[in-house]
Amino acid sequence: MDSTQFDRDTAVTRRAPGVYAADLSADWTVFGVVNGGYLLALLGRALGDALPHPHPFSVSAHYLAPSLPGPAVIRTETVRTGRTLSTGQASLFQCAQDGTETERIRVLATYGDLDALPDDVRTSAKPPEIPPYEHCLGPADAPAPLPGSAEITRILDLRLDPATVGWAVGAPSGKGEIRGWFGLADGRDPDPLSLLLTVDALPPTAFDLGLAGWTPTVELTVHVRARPAPGPLRVSITTRNLAGGFLEEDAEVWDAADRLVAQSRQLARALRRP
Amino acid sequence: MDSTQFDRDTAVTRRAPGVYAADLSADWTVFGVVNGGYLLALLGRALGDALPHPHPFSVSAHYLAPSLPGPAVIRTETVRTGRTLSTGQASLFQCAQDGTETERIRVLATYGDLDALPDDVRTSAKPPEIPPYEHCLGPADAPAPLPGSAEITRILDLRLDPATVGWAVGAPSGKGEIRGWFGLADGRDPDPLSLLLTVDALPPTAFDLGLAGWTPTVELTVHVRARPAPGPLRVSITTRNLAGGFLEEDAEVWDAADRLVAQSRQLARALRRP
Numbered sequence: 352m353d354s355t356q357f358d359r360d361t362a363v364t365r366r367a368p369g370v371y372a373a374d375l376s377a378d379w380t381v382f383g384v385v386n387g388g389y390l391l392a393l394l395g396r397a398l399g400d401a402l403p404h405p406h407p408f409s410v411s412a413h414y415l416a417p418s419l420p421g422p423a424v425i426r427t428e429t430v431r432t433g434r435t436l437s438t439g440q441a442s443l444f445q446c447a448q449d450g451t452e453t454e455r456i457r458v459l460a461t462y463g464d465l466d467a468l469p470d471d472v473r474t475s476a477k478p479p480e481i482p483p484y485e486h487c488l489g490p491a492d493a494p495a496p497l498p499g500s501a502e503i504t505r506i507l508d509l510r511l512d513p514a515t516v517g518w519a520v521g522a523p524s525g526k527g528e529i530r531g532w533f534g535l536a537d538g539r540d541p542d543p544l545s546l547l548l549t550v551d552a553l554p555p556t557a558f559d560l561g562l563a564g565w566t567p568t569v570e571l572t573v574h575v576r577a578r579p580a581p582g583p584l585r586v587s588i589t590t591r592n593l594a595g596g597f598l599e600e601d602a603e604v605w606d607a608a609d610r611l612v613a614q615s616r617q618l619a620r621a622l623r624r625p
Numbered sequence: 626m627d628s629t630q631f632d633r634d635t636a637v638t639r640r641a642p643g644v645y646a647a648d649l650s651a652d653w654t655v656f657g658v659v660n661g662g663y664l665l666a667l668l669g670r671a672l673g674d675a676l677p678h679p680h681p682f683s684v685s686a687h688y689l690a691p692s693l694p695g696p697a698v699i700r701t702e703t704v705r706t707g708r709t710l711s712t713g714q715a716s717l718f719q720c721a722q723d724g725t726e727t728e729r730i731r732v733l734a735t736y737g738d739l740d741a742l743p744d745d746v747r748t749s750a751k752p753p754e755i756p757p758y759e760h761c762l763g764p765a766d767a768p769a770p771l772p773g774s775a776e777i778t779r780i781l782d783l784r785l786d787p788a789t790v791g792w793a794v795g796a797p798s799g800k801g802e803i804r805g806w807f808g809l810a811d812g813r814d815p816d817p818l819s820l821l822l823t824v825d826a827l828p829p830t831a832f833d834l835g836l837a838g839w840t841p842t843v844e845l846t847v848h849v850r851a852r853p854a855p856g857p858l859r860v861s862i863t864t865r866n867l868a869g870g871f872l873e874e875d876a877e878v879w880d881a882a883d884r885l886v887a888q889s890r891q892l893a894r895a896l897r898r899p
Contacts, residue, residue, distance in 0.1 A: 408871070408892065409687070411844060411846055413704070413712050413733045413735055415705045415712060430731060431689045431728065435894075438687050438689060438731070454704065457704060457733060459685060459731060459732075459733050459844075461687055461844055461892075468868075468870055468871070469869055471868065471869065472868040472869075473834070473866075473867040474865060474866040474868065475800070475801065560747070569682065569683055569710065570683035570685060570733075570846070570848075572844070572846040572890070574871075574873060574890075576866060576868055576869070577868060591748060591750040592749075592750050592888070593745070593746070593747040594742075594745065594746040594747070594850055594884075595739070595743055595746075595850070596743055597682070597742070597848075597850065599848060599850075599888060610868075611866050611868070614866070614890075616846070616848075616888075616890055618682065618735075618848045
């Protein structure tokens, strides 16, 4: 497992009970800032070690300041342990240039064991309708470097539904939806931990809404609903309400077996380009 | 303001910097357990006092153990203060019979000032279609005491869409949706704080899915998107995916001016009746 880039880059080293050292890789950045989904996966790995249950069921993250590539410390706290579920807290810190430690992100998370759940599924949710992978578009298909182009696009295998990439040629649909196929470029299969990355790895819906500027995440909560089957994932992200300079972005992740494996919602700020 | 029951029952008394005493009222219980939305409002009030910004923008709560009527202590921590947003954490503790303190619920929350936001709204979300208030049904309309009947129903002015109350006469729709009008029985108008109650105050969607047993909340995150106009609110709650014994429940709250004022999602467990 640890031979994949995702596993190497989300590795954490236990320094003391509940305290982990990490190194944020520059490969997971967008415009120099570390991707929020990658941060969630890092914190999720630390909590998976600190808590008695292995899988994230619900992770709520409040983003405090941008994270940069380089060393970081993750401090965890076990809040409650139960038979079926346990709850923990984790914060990621980095040192500023003057040596003071700054908290970048804090999460509350409830963990469980997906493999111990019964098999019952009753759902009215349907997978997003996305054209076959080979008819979808990746960064290499863009006429010019995309506004969303970034280091991270090289290590993801992301192919977007052509109906949702008008923004790349100056014609956003205005609907606030982006859909596509998601994988890791090195072929690593999805697991509960990598889903924490997946929910925040597409270009923002703000592009499809035609917004200039960027939309930093204020808060993101993800529910992992099932262990994903091997193979490519389908992801849809949608925004329904942009108001007062804030928008929500909902993500759904479906696995190769047509199962809804993760749901997330984030609140983001719509900032104008400086 | 403090003459309304909601304001009296969510009052907190500062005992030390960041530490508040509260008294959980038995009027906000369901089957003897304190309602989760009322708890959110209590914690939200403490954080509104502790943080430099007045209004909850995003509150993420992880429920650790049931809360009971009686005294409680809320401990808050200011995590980060910024110009536009500040982030805090709060926990509610109660003493067990042996005198040991137990943490019941922990929240991470980001606060801001709704009145300082620009007026722009771009939304594709539409209010739920609900018959007029006088055509909707309250607890007094039930042929027999409802399974959801509880102390809390006396202080809420809740009128449900007849299309979503089949469960009260043994005929749940199976769709996983409940819609209705929401107010406080004493006529208190909604405000950003009371929205924290509103998102978790309807009977659970599990009733409409025909589930026996109860569905305790594991995690709930609410986004307050605008200050609500005076007057009744419309609320819809929906569940799309019940799997492995867990379900999500999404709530939307609309005000009398047809504005989407709050969105929430919770992860709950579907427990069989013992």
